[in-house]
Amino acid sequence: MSKQPKPPKPDELAKSIEYKTPETQWMETPVKFKPGMWCYGSRPKYLEEVGMPNPREWSPADDDWKLPENWKEIVLDGMKDRLGKYRTFKLFMDICVRCGACADKCHFYIGSGDPKNMPVLRAELMRSVYRKYFTTGGKLFGKTAGARELTEDVIKEWWYYYYQCTECRRCSVFCPYGIDTAEITIMGRELTNLLGLQTDWIGGPVANCYHKGNHLGLEPHTIQSNIEMMCDDIEEITGIRIEPTFNRKGAEILFVTPSGDLFGLPGIYTCMGYLMLFHELGLDYTWSTYASEGGNFGFFTSNEMAKRLHYKIYAEAKRLGVKWILGGECGHMWRLVHQYLNTWWGPPDFLEVPKSPITGTVFENAKSTKMVHVTEFTADLIKHGKIKLDPSRNDHLKITFHDSCNTSRGMGIFEEPRYIIKHVARHFYEMPENTIREKTFCCGSGSGLNAGENMELRMRGGFPRANAVRYVHEKYGVNMLANICAIDRAALPTLMQYWVPEVDVCGVHELVGNALVMTGEKKRTMDLRLEPLPGMEDEEEEE
Template sequence: MAQTPSPDNLVQSIDYTPPRKNWLDNVPPEFRLGNFSYPAKAGELESFFGYEGAKEWSPMDEDWQLPENWQEIIYEGFRERLEKYRSLKVFMDICVRCGACADKCHYFIGSGDPKNMPVLRAELLRSIYRKDFTTVGKILGRLNGGRALTQDVLKEWFMYFYQCTECRRCSLFCPYGIDTAEITMMARELMNLLGIQTNWIMGPVTNCFNVGNHLGIPPHTFKDIVDFMVDDIEDITGKRIEVPLNKKGADILFVTPSGDYFADPGTYTFMGYLMLFHELGLDYTMSTYAAEGGNFGLFTSQEAMKRLNAKIYAEAERLGVNWILGGECGHMWRVLHQYMDTMNGPADFLSVPRNPITGTVFHNAKSTGMVHITEFTADLIKNNVLTLDPSRNDNKVVTYHDSCNPSRGMGLLEEPRYVLNNVCNQFFEMPEQTIREQTFCCGSGAGLNNDEFTEMRMRGGMPRANAVKHVHDKHGVNMLSCVCAIDRAALPPLMNYWVPGVDVTGVHELVANALVMRGEKERETDLRGEPLPGKED
């Protein structure tokens, strides 16, 4: 499609209707710079997975230099996973192709590519399953929708399972709850067996494992950064605060995605946490070992996820804390809410989380011992322990983007809204079918937030941006708030392209702007150094 058409083509293409091709007839997808994520470095695959025979390759290569027995490897891996996951087995069998999911995917909506319909994305895997793993499929073959596993099929997998952000929106509308995220995860695990993985995912995974966070920031640099933030906070509020690191015997361990401490606007959210904790006099600590809340293992394999996630409980136990508080992050919370306890628990060394300021016991986290920061802050606000001046956010007209994982993998919907409504005066919701459990993905989840994929992300994020544009035009919304570090990285360029004039913020940046700290100087600016309303000159 992307090749420059000949003049003949140009004339014809006016009446051009694509030939009605059966998708089972493999047409290898056309990889070109801009529509795929770069492959992982061989060295990282080796060091993390002990994967042997990794090669430098490009998806644009005609021949992917697969191991000789690659089909066998996939076949075995598939069989193993069918035995391990009822979800996979059931989801492979029961889809009736009713089409309810077809137009629910933001990538389909934005690209119009029929292979982005969730049902078809799953069929890419199912067609192999039917051919090789079902009785009828073995007999009927293609009539039953089966096809042979060829290199072209694998190319299709790489193309389309790395165009799925595992957002689960389709799963919500499926009458059987078939979850494409689950299918994508399995497909990626299978490709992983052949060393087919993307650099953007594998880099953070190895860094997180070896050093402690996605960027590979070592502990002493981490401390430096925190010190910079403390300086910035002092400049703005006149208050010097302390941030405990690796402190044994603290009440609470605080874990947040690393994006919050190296990139704007996440940094302001990070400052927000620090200011809030200081104001409360909270007995907490951060860890330089478990310095990452995010977990790109979720986008790699369950084993990788477990290996990265294990650090959090291990560190909580070593430091002897009572419970764990988690910062604003989307996929991190999918892992913490739905996987951590099962994978690395039971966390019997923790106690049931109890807010030391209000006395509220978080019964909903009694087993994992981990509480979401907006649950924590909502409780503080409800109990009137914070002095808030929402008018400091009066120059911001705010809307809220539910990130996929907290909304469809956790059900965290009201907590952030309650907080937002208490820290800013102008809050407007986007249209109903684009928020809460029906929220549209930012287009960059599940490890797609890389530079080379920018154009694709602009497509995938279009439905989200379109809804923001609506409230921007209608209510003058200029601030898009969210509780996700990937959002904070992905939404600014998305807004820049589709809705200029809308900035992106974490919820706790707004909290900290509104938070009146004891003994603070009269603030002139918000955390970004922009003048507060009424202090413009």
């Protein structure tokens, strides 16, 4: 595999962004694979482990992608099949008027200036082929009708640009017909996956998740020991020993969170927040080592793979006999739990309508899927005054909140996390209104693009988000970027290091863990990162 270069320096990168169009028409402008803008091809073993087609060693940098003999037939049959299965796909191929309202709404376009990153053109890459093979006008008039032949170069162009889209749906907010590029990118990835064109960064987690239950491939005993290590830290901070349970039958609640929370910083601080909160409440809940992944890289592969991976959640809830499911902070996990899970595997009639055992609140909004978002759960606790909070413990933080794409535009959870932050901390500042809520910008690394080799792509895609963070950093001294997404927690620290190094990243429940006053705790001198709390700098070494 060719080594990919480091991205240029931030100011050079920023200067290189120009919103210009090339001299040649887009169909006559061949795709150029720029270093640092694409991910490695998947190792064959990952495809073999889940039975995906055409496993082989290949690199996107090679001329020969070792496609199957009948690749064209596979793709065209695949398109035909999907045009008959997804109304979005068919409709969005037909009704675009190319008004251009979406053009400058994409973070990859804003950060790269590459016109094929305008959502409308990203879709035209596919539409041009659709017209050629599926419409009379395209068959008769060819290029005049905006149609073009499907060639290997077109496949490469698809692959390059459908892995420069994070399926964030920002363009679909502005489109007068609601055309959602995510739907087209999803199809683009499904079709190229029929040819074995998976990326390594997605293929690995998919194979891991299928067999071991989570993207990171953590085995049962490792999950347990990771969480126990967090409990050690919690004991050091609070003096309280927490004993969570795993795969316990008869628990009231199954807790499912992305495995990113179990491994790596700053995800584990968020996880410590959950552990402390649930312990303080005396919640009758269990972890599962089998359903140990809320996220789903299958969604970045194909609908079928996503469904295969998300089978475990309900299956495990049924096996353990829990009443309902609580879900941790994650972006695409919640897009899927909210909009797909129940359709794939539901309705889960063996579960009960979720009811908070602490407040008695019945979560009517989850009465069919039976899965509650942890910020819904915690916001309800705070509203009913069921937990004691000392927000001054977060006084060293000036916080802003990053709405994750999936929870924003595929769910609509805006107020719950903000309500929590405002109760567990005292310094909260919003980023400019055109960069938050439904208009939020992606971290630039979603939908399986958070690899190492495509760093320039990630830094470009994250530029609009970082730009807004820099604004509140300069204006209010913001130093903490809170979010409710595991990919954000993995990707934003790198982005901040690059663009706004003064700002750190945390999950909302890390802030909860800091502020939570626990029964019988010792005097807190450290936050969850084992750093001294404000005013406690001298007491650090006391014990």
